[in-house]
Amino acid sequence: MVGPMNESVPDKTLDQFIKLSEILTGCELDVEQGRAHLVRLLSTPLVPPIQEVLKRFERLPRHSLAEVERKMVSDAALRSTLCQIVLLWYTSALRDTVSDPLVLRFGSEQTYFGGLVWHILGAHPPGLSGGYFGHWRYRPDNEPNGTPM
Amino acid sequence: MTQDFDIVVVGSGVAGAITAYRLAQAGARVVILEAGSRNPPRAQMVGAYATAAIKNPHSPYVNAEADKMAPTSDSSPDYYDQPPPPHTQYKSNYERRTGGSTWHWLGHTPRMLRSDFKMKSLYGGGRDFPADMVDWPIDYDDLEPWYCEAERELGVAGDHAQWNNLFNSPRSQPFPMSMIWPSYSDQWIAARLDGKKFEKIEYRVRSTPSARNSQLYDGRPPCAGNSICVPICPIGAKYDGSVHVGKATAAGALLWERCVVNGLTAGKDGSVHAVQFITWGGEQRTVTARLVVLAAHAIETPKLLLMSKLANKSGAVGRYLMDHLSKSTFGLAPENLYPFRGPPSTSGIESFRDGDFRRKQAGFRLSLNNDGWLRKNAPYAEIIDLVMKQKKIGAALQAGLIDRVPRQLRLSCSVEVAPDFNNRVELSTTRDALGIPHPKITFTPPDYSYRGLSRANRVMADMFQRIQATEIDLGTDDKAFDGAGHIMGTCRMGADPKQSVVDEELRCHDHKNLFIVGSSVFPTVGSPNPTLTVAALALRAAKTIAGQLGRRSARARS
Numbered sequence: 094m095v096g097p098m099n100e101s102v103p104d105k106t107l108d109q110f111i112k113l114s115e116i117l118t119g120c121e122l123d124v125e126q127g128r129a130h131l132v133r134l135l136s137t138p139l140v141p142p143i144q145e146v147l148k149r150f151e152r153l154p155r156h157s158l159a160e161v162e163r164k165m166v167s168d169a170a171l172r173s174t175l176c177q178i179v180l181l182w183y184t185s186a187l188r189d190t191v192s193d194p195l196v197l198r199f200g201s202e203q204t205y206f207g208g209l210v211w212h213i214l215g216a217h218p219p220g221l222s223g224g225y226f227g228h229w230r231y232r233p234d235n236e237p238n239g240t241p242m
Numbered sequence: 243m244t245q246d247f248d249i250v251v252v253g254s255g256v257a258g259a260i261t262a263y264r265l266a267q268a269g270a271r272v273v274i275l276e277a278g279s280r281n282p283p284r285a286q287m288v289g290a291y292a293t294a295a296i297k298n299p300h301s302p303y304v305n306a307e308a309d310k311m312a313p314t315s316d317s318s319p320d321y322y323d324q325p326p327p328p329h330t331q332y333k334s335n336y337e338r339r340t341g342g343s344t345w346h347w348l349g350h351t352p353r354m355l356r357s358d359f360k361m362k363s364l365y366g367g368g369r370d371f372p373a374d375m376v377d378w379p380i381d382y383d384d385l386e387p388w389y390c391e392a393e394r395e396l397g398v399a400g401d402h403a404q405w406n407n408l409f410n411s412p413r414s415q416p417f418p419m420s421m422i423w424p425s426y427s428d429q430w431i432a433a434r435l436d437g438k439k440f441e442k443i444e445y446r447v448r449s450t451p452s453a454r455n456s457q458l459y460d461g462r463p464p465c466a467g468n469s470i471c472v473p474i475c476p477i478g479a480k481y482d483g484s485v486h487v488g489k490a491t492a493a494g495a496l497l498w499e500r501c502v503v504n505g506l507t508a509g510k511d512g513s514v515h516a517v518q519f520i521t522w523g524g525e526q527r528t529v530t531a532r533l534v535v536l537a538a539h540a541i542e543t544p545k546l547l548l549m550s551k552l553a554n555k556s557g558a559v560g561r562y563l564m565d566h567l568s569k570s571t572f573g574l575a576p577e578n579l580y581p582f583r584g585p586p587s588t589s590g591i592e593s594f595r596d597g598d599f600r601r602k603q604a605g606f607r608l609s610l611n612n613d614g615w616l617r618k619n620a621p622y623a624e625i626i627d628l629v630m631k632q633k634k635i636g637a638a639l640q641a642g643l644i645d646r647v648p649r650q651l652r653l654s655c656s657v658e659v660a661p662d663f664n665n666r667v668e669l670s671t672t673r674d675a676l677g678i679p680h681p682k683i684t685f686t687p688p689d690y691s692y693r694g695l696s697r698a699n700r701v702m703a704d705m706f707q708r709i710q711a712t713e714i715d716l717g718t719d720d721k722a723f724d725g726a727g728h729i730m731g732t733c734r735m736g737a738d739p740k741q742s743v744v745d746e747e748l749r750c751h752d753h754k755n756l757f758i759v760g761s762s763v764f765p766t767v768g769s770p771n772p773t774l775t776v777a778a779l780a781l782r783a784a785k786t787i788a789g790q791l792g793r794r795s796a797r798a799r800s
Contacts, residue, residue: 116635116636117635117636117639118635118636118639119635119636119637119639119640158635158636161635162633162635166629166633166635167633172629172630172633173630175629175635176625176626176629176630179625179629179635179639180622180625180626183621183625184621184622184625186622188622188626189295195619195622195623195626196295196296197295197622198295199292199293199294199295200293201293202288202289202292202293205292205293206292210621210625210643211582213640213643213644214582214621214643214644214647214648215578215580215583215648216580216581216582216583216648217468217469217582217583218292219297219468219469219470219582219613219616220288220291220292220468220469220470220476221468221476222466222467222468222469222583222584223466224466224467224583225466226423226456226457226464226465226466226467227423227456227467228467228583228584229423229425229426229467229580229583229584229585229588229612230423230424230425230426230429230584231426232426232578232580233580233583237578237644237648
């Protein structure tokens with residue numbers, strides 16, 4: 094469920110954003126973190142804008158992975174913004190799509206250190222291990238799922 | 243206004259800070275002049291790194307005023323005045339701030355080898371041996387006790403058994419701390435490489451000695467493997483020069499920050515007593531002392547001597563600029579190695595550092611790294627690729643990442659650069675905000691070093707093949723290299739005043755009360771990271787300086 098009302102982010106919009114984000118990332122997500130990410134996306138000139146992507150999502154008959162894959166990810170016009178949503182949750186970064194080579198604009202230090210990709214990889218964000226001396230000698234406690242060894 | 247001290251130390255990096263500490267401990271009145279300023283709290287700098295778009299060695303230290311008043315190539319891409327590409331670029335950077343460039347060093351502290359001090363005697367004479375390669379005026383045995391002392395001062399973790407007598411370079415004492423543990427990746431590679439040979443040279447993976455705590459040491463915590471030694475240790479487990487700045491000031495030394503030295507003046511007797519500096523506020527001031535120690539790294543130190551027209555009867559000031567040629571290569575291991583955990587590098591291969599081959603080509607170190615393909619934008623590039631090109635989302639996206647990123651491996655080399663008379667630092671006509679010339683740099687690695695780099699490429703290719711890696715990326719240009727951040731040479735040490743700037747005690751041949759500490763005095767460099775040798779030489783010089791100061795005090799009193 095969505096948290097308290099926020100003037101800049103209507104609950105319904107946030108709710109749609111969280112649902113879409115959970116399908117894209119494959120993770121259960123924090124709503125308040127989602128609010129911060131959505132505010133950032135709303136203030137970023139994306140092509141297409143995040144509002145348009147959320148409208149497309151809202152119009153889907155079912156909010157399922159298969160439906161998002163078929164109706165949204167397969168649409169090249171939407172994919173860039175969908176990728177930005179993933180990148181944001183996974184790393185806190187927004188990609189500067191104009192520049193080459195890859196330039197990333199990271200969010201706050203809290204969101205940088207809270208990037209989901211590191212946990213998915215059995216790693217930690219560079220700069221914050223949360224571990225003890227020598228933990229790198231062993232396989233990670235949060236070993237990536239399904240990894241053949 | 244002029245103030246008088248026993249010692250003025252110019253620069254507060256590891257060399258200057260250790261020298262100042264030892265001299266202040268001995269009772270000398272010491273002032274350290276630092277061009278930069280002290281850092282904000284460490285947590286604030288880690289935050290700056292976290293939010294920086296470009297996470298380079300300078301990213302925690304960006305400060306508009308400091309970057310303007312004490313610029314370097316770290317903060318200002320055009321700081322080095324050098325011919326543009328395709329001319330070879332000098333790529334190593336440094337920091338001008340309290341504590342110096344050790345803020346963003348990796349922390350590795352291998353010693354030089356016995357042979358590194360006697361290259362000309364051991365390997366010289368052939369047509370492929372560089373003409374400017376020389377012997378040091380001291381040997382390994384002279385420096386060995388000081389290496390032990392430096393390891394205690396910096397706090398070095400290492401494995402005595404692995405390193406004792408490496409290439410006939412014995413250790414008289416154990417490391418002060420047990421080794422930084424090898425990563426899972428290191429152990430996996432060692433299990434597949436140790437004992438195998440490349441051109442009759444045997445691979446052996448060793449834990450790299452590092453000035454990172456493996457236990458509580460000197461009031462600093464053990465390493466937690468936060469993975470960003472470069473550009474900043476978030477918890478201070480890695481040594482940096484600010485440790486000895488703190489010890490020096492606690493022992494009574496004064497630290498004057500934001501004071502950019504722009505001149506030294508010699509008296510009629512050739513001794514140097516006056517040091518001129520500009521404050522960031524633009525005030526020109528002078529401080530006087532009985533002895534002066536230059537510790538401004540291998541770019542700013544020769545710059546200062548050239549600006550002052552001192553210490554250069556040999557014509558060697560600024561000459562023989564060196565570095566190590568660094569190159570990263572990439573491969574995908576057949577199993578998970580779990581990168582992005584632990585220090586960026588915990589083990590290496592020393593087997594190629596020495597041998598009869600050094601008559602014709604440079605030696606090198608190899609590092610096994612724990613940072614995956616971060617230098618190729620992992621895991622960001624993989625996420626983008628999986629979504630944008632492969633249209634993966636959800637569990638499929640995660641599976642795609644898990645399938646590749648934990649298997650990513652980076653190997654790297656650090657190749658000896660031979661001294662060359664023509665590789666140099668001069669004064670540019672371009673000036674900084676305080677009117678001080680930028681350094682003009684000329685640098686082309688000798689063929690001797692390129693041959694070593696070529697062999698290092700072949701060795702890394704062999705290593706990847708032996709571990710059955712795929713997607714091996716050795717780069718397309720066999721001569722391409724990165725800077726190692728190991729700026730060396732420019733004020734070489736030697737016995738002959740006609741060919742060197744300082745004597746074996748690091749005293750300028752031309753000015754008996756002017757000393758130079760730091761990597762600028764290296765006549766040759768071998769292939770190890772230079773900081774431990776810098777520290778050992780500084781400790782050794784501090785004893786000489788204290789002795790010289792004592793004799794002068796005695797003469798003054800009599």
